[in-house]
Every structure is written in structure tokens, then in C-alpha cells.
Amino acid sequence: MGFAELLRSNCAADWDAAVNHPFVDQLFDGSLPDDHLRRYLVQDYQFCDAFTALLGQAVASAPSLPSRLVFARVLGAFASDENTYFQDCFEELSVPEADRIAPSLGPATRDFDALMRSAIATRSYPDVLAVVLVAEWLYGGWASRAGDPATWPSAPKHSEWIRLHNNPEYNTWVEWLRAEFDAVEPVSAEDRARVAGTFAEAVRLERTFFDAALVPPDSNAEAR
Numbered sequence: 001m002g003f004a005e006l007l008r009s010n011c012a013a014d015w016d017a018a019v020n021h022p023f024v025d026q027l028f029d030g031s032l033p034d035d036h037l038r039r040y041l042v043q044d045y046q047f048c049d050a051f052t053a054l055l056g057q058a059v060a061s062a063p064s065l066p067s068r069l070v071f072a073r074v075l076g077a078f079a080s081d082e083n084t085y086f087q088d089c090f091e092e093l094s095v096p097e098a099d100r101i102a103p104s105l106g107p108a109t110r111d112f113d114a115l116m117r118s119a120i121a122t123r124s125y126p127d128v129l130a131v132v133l134v135a136e137w138l139y140g141g142w143a144s145r146a147g148d149p150a151t152w153p154s155a156p157k158h159s160e161w162i163r164l165h166n167n168p169e170y171n172t173w174v175e176w177l178r179a180e181f182d183a184v185e186p187v188s189a190e191d192r193a194r195v196a197g198t199f200a201e202a203v204r205l206e207r208t209f210f211d212a213a214l215v216p217p218d219s220n221a222e223a224r
């Protein structure tokens with residue numbers, strides 16, 4: 001078993017809960033209330049800020065030009081396709097300007113932001129990769145459950161979020177990330193434990209990020 005698969009299996013409960021989350025089920029059948037989608041997208045746009053910086057660090061920390069180019073291409077797609085999806089949804093869901101730019105962050109968003117910025121600060125390739133891998137692999141995992149595109153929900157605000165994480169280029173990118181992560185598996189027990197801890201925390205936060213979208217903000221405040 002490769003390092004990636006080992007770390008995933010070590011936190012299978014959180015992984016499976018995120019991949020099979022009710023938020024995802026409601027996205028698939030088109031029943032996700034706009035309020036929940038809006039809350040999720042407002043927080044996720046802030047996630048995307050640190051994630052873009054994380055991909056930039058991956059460009060800087062990668063050991064070779066071929067690897068840097070992969071991250072650079074993904075950064076480009078992220079800055080166009082994915083950003084367009086957010087802007088279109090913000091318009092459709094009448095998200096106020098303040099919530100697009102500087103909303104108050106929920107606990108999961110804040111903790112994810114801190115995790116990404118601490119991975120960036122290490123400048124260590126395996127540490128950066130651990131968070132990128134979880135964010136992309138886990139999203140590929142839930143999106144792959146959508147099955148035949150003919151059965152996807154009709155509204156673009158739902159189907160486009162699936163398509164962005166379930167298409168041949170995306171699947172190739174996730175496969176590449178896994179191989180890249182396995183290839184830089186740390187040798188020392190200390191480094192392995194640190195990277196494993198980062199991986200597990202990212203998986204836990206993916207689950208709580210979906211939880212937060214389905215829980216009213218006041219309940220989030222009480223949970224703090």
C-alpha cells in the first residue's frame with residue numbers, strides 16, 4: 001500500500017463521512033436548499049484564497065520543472081473555470097459584495113485556512129502536498145459518486161460543481177498527485193508523523209466543512 005492510501009485508510013471514518021455527506025447527496029439530487037449552497041460557497045471562496053496560495057507554494061517547492069508545470073497549469077484552470085463558477089453562483093444567489101470579499105469565517109474555514117498557511121510556511125513539498133492531495137482526492141471521491149452525467153441535476157449551480165471535480169483532466173490530476181505524494185514519502189519517523197497528522201487534520205476539516213454548510217450559522221457560533 002502506498003503512503004497516500006495508508007494515510008487515507010488511517011482516517012477512513014472521516015473520509016467516508018465526507019465523501020458520503022448529506023450535503024453531497026442533496027447536491028446530486030438537486031434538493032440542496034439555496035441557503036445551504038450559498039453558505040457553503042461563501043465559505044469555500046475564502047478556502048480558495050488560501051488554496052490558491054498553497055498551489056503557488058507547490059509550484060515553488062516542487063523538485064523539478066515537470067512537477068512545477070503541473071501545478072502551474074492547475075493554478076491557471078483554478079483561476080479561470082472555478083472562479084467563474086463562484087462568480088456565476090454569487091450572481092444567481094444574490095450574494096452581497098461583502099460576503100464575496102470578506103465574510104465572517106466559520107470555525108471550519110478558519111481552521112482550514114490556518115492549516116494551509118502553516119503548510120505553506122513549512123515550504124516542505126510533502127507537507128504542502130498532503131493538504132493539496134486531501135482537498136483534491138476527497139473532492140474527486142465524492143464527485144465520482146455522481147455516476148452518469150445524464151443523471152446529474154439540471155441546475156448549473158449543482159451540476160457544474162460536480163463537473164469541476166469529475167472530469168477526465170481532474171481524475172488524471174488526482175492520480176498524478178497520489179503518485180507524486182507516494183514518491184516523496186518521508187524517510188524519518190518524525191517527518192512521516194508530521195505529514196500524517198497534517199493529512200488527517202485536512203480530512204477531518206473536509207468533513208466539518210460540509211457539516212457547517214448544513215447547520216445554521218447561530219449553531220456554528222454555539223459550537224465555538
Ligand SMILES: Cc1ncc(CN)c(N)n1
Pocket residue numbers: 044047051135136139206209
Ligand atoms: C473545502 C474544500 N476542499 C476542497 C476543495 C476542492 N479544491 C474545495 N473547493 N473546498
